[in-house]
Amino acid sequence: MSAASTNRETKNTFRLLAPGVVWMILFLVAPIMMIVYVSFWTQTTFSINSTLTLDSWRNFFASEAYVGALWTTIRLWLIVLTLTFVIGYPAALYVGLLVKSKTVSTVLLVLCVIPFWTSFLIRVLAWRPMLGKEGAINIILQKFGLIDTPIEVLLFSELSVIIGMTQIYVVFMVGPIAFMLGRIDRNIIEAARDLGAGFGRIFWKIIFPLSLPGVVVGAIFVSVMVLGEFATSGALSGRKVNLLGNIIVTQVGSLKWAMASVVGVILTILLGIVVAGFLRIVDLKREI
Amino acid sequence: MTQSDPIFRLEGVTRRYGNLTALEGIDFVAEDNSYIALLGPSGSGKTSLLRVIAGFETPDEGRIWFQGRDITDVPAHERGIGFVFQNFALFPHLTVFENIAFGLRNGATKVSDAEITDRVRESIDMVGLSGLEDRNPDQISGGQKQRVALARTLVMQPKLVLLDEPLGALDANLRERMQMELRAIRERLDVTFLHVTGSETEALAMGDRVAVLDAGRIVQYGTPDAIYDSPSISDVALFLNRFNLFEGTLKNGIFEGAFGAVPVASARTNETDVYAIRYDRTQIFDTDSSYLPGPALPVRYLASEYLGSSIIFLFETADHKTVEVDHHLSLGEPRDLIVGKNYILSWDPAQAIVFGKEITR
Numbered sequence: 001m002s003a004a005s006t007n008r009e010t011k012n013t014f015r016l017l018a019p020g021v022v023w024m025i026l027f028l029v030a031p032i033m034m035i036v037y038v039s040f041w042t043q044t045t046f047s048i049n050s051t052l053t054l055d056s057w058r059n060f061f062a063s064e065a066y067v068g069a070l071w072t073t074i075r076l077w078l079i080v081l082t083l084t085f086v087i088g089y090p091a092a093l094y095v096g097l098l099v100k101s102k103t104v105s106t107v108l109l110v111l112c113v114i115p116f117w118t119s120f121l122i123r124v125l126a127w128r129p130m131l132g133k134e135g136a137i138n139i140i141l142q143k144f145g146l147i148d149t150p151i152e153v154l155l156f157s158e159l160s161v162i163i164g165m166t167q168i169y170v171v172f173m174v175g176p177i178a179f180m181l182g183r184i185d186r187n188i189i190e191a192a193r194d195l196g197a198g199f200g201r202i203f204w205k206i207i208f209p210l211s212l213p214g215v216v217v218g219a220i221f222v223s224v225m226v227l228g229e230f231a232t233s234g235a236l237s238g239r240k241v242n243l244l245g246n247i248i249v250t251q252v253g254s255l256k257w258a259m260a261s262v263v264g265v266i267l268t269i270l271l272g273i274v275v276a277g278f279l280r281i282v283d284l285k286r287e288i
Numbered sequence: 289m290t291q292s293d294p295i296f297r298l299e300g301v302t303r304r305y306g307n308l309t310a311l312e313g314i315d316f317v318a319e320d321n322s323y324i325a326l327l328g329p330s331g332s333g334k335t336s337l338l339r340v341i342a343g344f345e346t347p348d349e350g351r352i353w354f355q356g357r358d359i360t361d362v363p364a365h366e367r368g369i370g371f372v373f374q375n376f377a378l379f380p381h382l383t384v385f386e387n388i389a390f391g392l393r394n395g396a397t398k399v400s401d402a403e404i405t406d407r408v409r410e411s412i413d414m415v416g417l418s419g420l421e422d423r424n425p426d427q428i429s430g431g432q433k434q435r436v437a438l439a440r441t442l443v444m445q446p447k448l449v450l451l452d453e454p455l456g457a458l459d460a461n462l463r464e465r466m467q468m469e470l471r472a473i474r475e476r477l478d479v480t481f482l483h484v485t486g487s488e489t490e491a492l493a494m495g496d497r498v499a500v501l502d503a504g505r506i507v508q509y510g511t512p513d514a515i516y517d518s519p520s521i522s523d524v525a526l527f528l529n530r531f532n533l534f535e536g537t538l539k540n541g542i543f544e545g546a547f548g549a550v551p552v553a554s555a556r557t558n559e560t561d562v563y564a565i566r567y568d569r570t571q572i573f574d575t576d577s578s579y580l581p582g583p584a585l586p587v588r589y590l591a592s593e594y595l596g597s598s599i600i601f602l603f604e605t606a607d608h609k610t611v612e613v614d615h616h617l618s619l620g621e622p623r624d625l626i627v628g629k630n631y632i633l634s635w636d637p638a639q640a641i642v643f644g645k646e647i648t649r
Contacts, residue, residue, distance in 0.1 A: 187377035190344050191437075193364045194371040195391030195444060205394055209381050 032268065039261035048257050056258040060266070069242045070266065076162065076233075076243065077226045083166045084222050085215070088173030092214070095174065096181030097207065109178060112171045120168070124235045127164050131155040131236075156238030164232045169225055173218035180214030181207070213282045223274050227267060244270075294353075295320040295448055295480045296341065301350035303336050303504075310336040312504040313350070318482065320447070323474055325495030325512075326484045329527060333504040334484045338450045341482070342371045355447060366396070370441035370449035374456050376433045378425040384436050385421040388412065391444045411439040414473065431462045438470075442477065449474075451483045455490065467494055488528050492516060500524050522562035522643040531564040531641075532611050538644035546605050547585035550637055558643030567614035569639045572601065572623065573632040582637040587611055589625045601625065603633065 042051040060066045095112075099105040115123060130136045131154040138150040153159055184207065192202045230245030244267050251260035294317045303311040310333040318324055328334040339345045341352060343364030351360045359367055379387050388408045392399045399407075412418055415435040420428060425436070434454065441449055454470070455463045471494060474481045485491050491498050492512040499509040508520040519525040526533060536545030538561040543552045545563050573580060587603035590610070599622050601613040611633060615622045625631065 185375070185377060187373045187375060188379055190342075190364070191371065191373060191377040191440075192379070192390065192394070193344075194342060194369070195440065196365050196368070196395030197390070198365055198396075201394040205390070206379060 035261045035264050035268075038257055039265050041258045041261075043256055043258035046255075048255075056262045059259065060262045065242070066247065066263070069244055069247050072241060073227060073243045073245075073267075074270075076158070076165070076241070077223060079162055080165045080169065080226050081219060081222055083162065084170045084173040085219070087166065088170045088218065089177060089215070091170075092174045092177035092181060092211075093207075096178035096211075097184065102182075105178070105182065109175065112174055116171070120231065121235070123168060124164055124232050127160060127167075127236055128155060131160050131163065155236065156240060158237065158241050160236040161233045161241050164236045165226055165229065168232065169222045172221035172225070173215075176217040176221070177211055177214035180211045184210050213284055216278045216282050216284070220275055220278050223278070224271060227271055227274065294318060295355065297353040298341075299351045299353070301337075301340060301347045301352065303333070303340055303345060303347050309504055311340065311347070314504070314506055316499065316506055316509070318448075318480060319497070320480055321478050322496045323471060323481045323483065323494060325491035325498045326482060326501060327488060327491035327498055327527060328484075328486065328501035330486055332501045334486075334501050335452055337501065338371070338452050338482070338484050341448075342369055342450055343367050368444070368446055370444060370446035372437050372441050372449065372451045372454050374453045376425075376437040376457070378433055378436055378440075380425050383422050383424060384417060384428065385412070387425065387436055388440045388443050390440065395444070407443050408439075411443040414442070414476075415439045415469075430458055431466065434458060434466060438473070442473070442479075445477075446479065448480045448482065451481060453485055454483065455485070463490075470494065488530075492528075500527060502527070518641065519564070520556065522558050522560065522564065525562075525564045525641065525643075530568075530614075531566055532570060534563040534609075535560065536563055537561050538642065538646050543642055543644075546607065546609070547583035547633075550583045550640075552640075552642045552644075553638070555642040555644040555646065558645065560643070561645060562643040564641045564643070565635050565639065567600070567612045568598075568616060570611070570613045570633050570635050572613055572625070573634055575630050575632055577632060580632065580634040582635050582640075585611070585633040586630060587633050588630050589627055591627065592622075592625070603631065 038048075039056055040052045040054065041048050041056075042053045043056060091112075095105050095108045099108065128135070132138070133150045133152055133155065135155065137154060138147075141147045142150065189202060189206060192206050197205065228245050229243055230249050233241045233243050233246055234249070244263050248260050248263050248267075251257075251263065296318050298314050298316040301311055301314040301316075302309070314337065326334050326337070336345065340347050343359070343362065347360065351358055353359065354367065354369065379390060382390065385408055386393075388411055389404050392404045392407060412421060415438055417432060417435050417439065420432060425433060428436070434457075438454075451470075455466055458466060467490065470481065470483070483491075483494060485494075492515070495512055497510060498512050498515050500507050500515065502523050508515055508524050515524065516528065516530065519528060519531075522533060525531040534545040534547070536543055538544075538552065538555055541552055543550050543555075543561070543563050550563075571581065573584075575586070585605065587605050590602040590604050592602065593600040597618070598614055598616045601615065601622075603611045603613065605611060613633065
């Protein structure tokens with residue numbers, strides 16, 4: 001290749017990359033730098049100025065409520081992640097592998113997505129008449145005489161937040177896993193059977209490893225959304241459950257930009273660690 | 289063990305998909321320690337038959353016997369029958385070594401790690417894959433994948449190996465080499481290979497015996513030369529792709545076709561009246577030739593095809609049917625033919641095979 005054509009190719013590469021790079025700098029890199037910067041600003045009750053200080057950071061780690069919210073966020077994230085996996089994997093296994101017809105499996109996947117045609121808020125709030133003290137579940141259980149007094153812990157508790165989040169996010173686990181399972185060549189499952197492996201062995205040695213990239217993608221989707229959540233906990237916990245997202249909302253509401261930035265930075269770091277951790281499990285580049 | 293002990297036996301095996309009957313009452317007995325080629329055109333049910341024997345599908349009717357045991361209701365992973373897939377079906381996330389070790393590691397019987405290593409190494413040597421143990425399937429060539437698939441099956445020491453068009457995905461050179469290797473490997477191992485193929489040359493070259501499958505039935509089973517020399521029905525002659533077939537009518541020992549009326553000494557039972565003469569038994573004469581060995585078929589010369597050891601001449605009859613003549617170059621230089629000119633094809637009537645509704649003795 002001549003020097004001139006190499007030069008032209010490099011030029012073309014830059015031209016093609018430029019719009020994306022500009023966009024990312026303007027709307028991703030710059031805002032993140034800004035948040036990090038603001039988190040070190042000095043906050044007084046009614047105003048904020050750019051004198052650098054560690055006060056907001058100290059306040060965050062000194063406050064039991066804030067650090068507690070960090071742990072609550074991590075705990076709820078782990079619980080919801082586990083539940084979406086435990087509920088989502090068998091569903092994906094059915095849709096992606098056990099259903100033989102491609103049409104049926106597409107129809108089933110679309111059925112999983114249909115709830116998303118209603119707004120997020122309605123989906124969350126719909127849990128209230130379901131879980132409430134005089135909600136559907138309590139009424140049914142009482143009608144059948146299984147309980148005498150309504151179960152109060154169903155709504156406005158951590159449980160209701162977990163139920164709500166799991167229902168909303170489980171589909172993000174089902175989709176990628178079902179996709180990966182659908183790509184598995186049926187012949188290799190038959191080959192494993194022919195070599196004497198029973199279903200359990202085939203699942204653990206062939207099917208599960210081959211679906212792992214789907215699990216990782218699903219887990220990243222769920223993690224990113226759950227860690228940044230504030231609406232579900234706001235609507236279903238009765239303000240009893242405070243996540244990092246809820247703190248950001250209240251801090252911004254009372255114009256405490258510096259503290260909101262601190263929480264934002266912590267959340268971003270947490271997300272970075274989680275996503276990087278998941279990507280270590282599989283080499284996604286090989287799958288694409 | 290003697291050659292004639294059956295390794296597996298099919299009794300009236302029938303398989304239907306909805307209204308479509310893929311296999312229709314197949315009875316078949318396969319000798320132990322032999323190479324059986326199963327020849328059939330696409331859609332004849334050959335893959336269905338293999339899948340039924342392997343246990344991936346259950347027959348709607350009939351029984352399957354393997355080593356003297358009825359295995360019709362035994363699940364695939366307990367049958368101990370090897371299967372080599374056309375697309376190789378290697379486990380993409382496992383190395384060559386682990387692909388081959390899979391059956392030993394995950395089968396019902398526990399095999400020690402030391403034995404696994406020994407047996408896998410032995411199979412790797414046998415199929416000539418030494419040095420590639422740690423590669424992944426996407427890092428090896430098509431021919432090497434084929435060998436891994438074969439080693440993975442053979443390491444389990446099955447008595448019967450089913451091969452579903454195993455050479456179909458390979459290029460021509462490799463195919464010929466693998467043909468010889470497959471035969472050599474089988475002979476060393478005292479195992480029966482049932483090799484499904486749509487290629488008549490492959491079936492005739494590889495099988496100790498050839499079974500011809502047509503529309504869900506086995507229409508002929510015998511040695512390659514028996515099938516080649518005396519196809520049982522006209523469809524077999526058609527699949528062999530070595531015969532000029534002429535339709536006509538057979539009546540009172542006389543066959544009437546495009547080449548006139550010919551007396552017929554014997555005919556085989558068939559659904560239609562068909563007159564067959566091998567490509568290499570058909571001879572070319574000028575239109576004014578004074579001597580003809582038998583019937584005279586007027587044709588027009590179209591083209592020739594050079595095959596190295598022989599030349600195929602293509603002719604067209606008056607009713608636009610293509611007729612082939614295979615001239616072996618060992619029999620001397622072929623004559624020069626002029627494209628578009630008329631010639632007469634003739635043959636020794638004793639070498640023709642006649643199929644008919646009417647049986648003549």
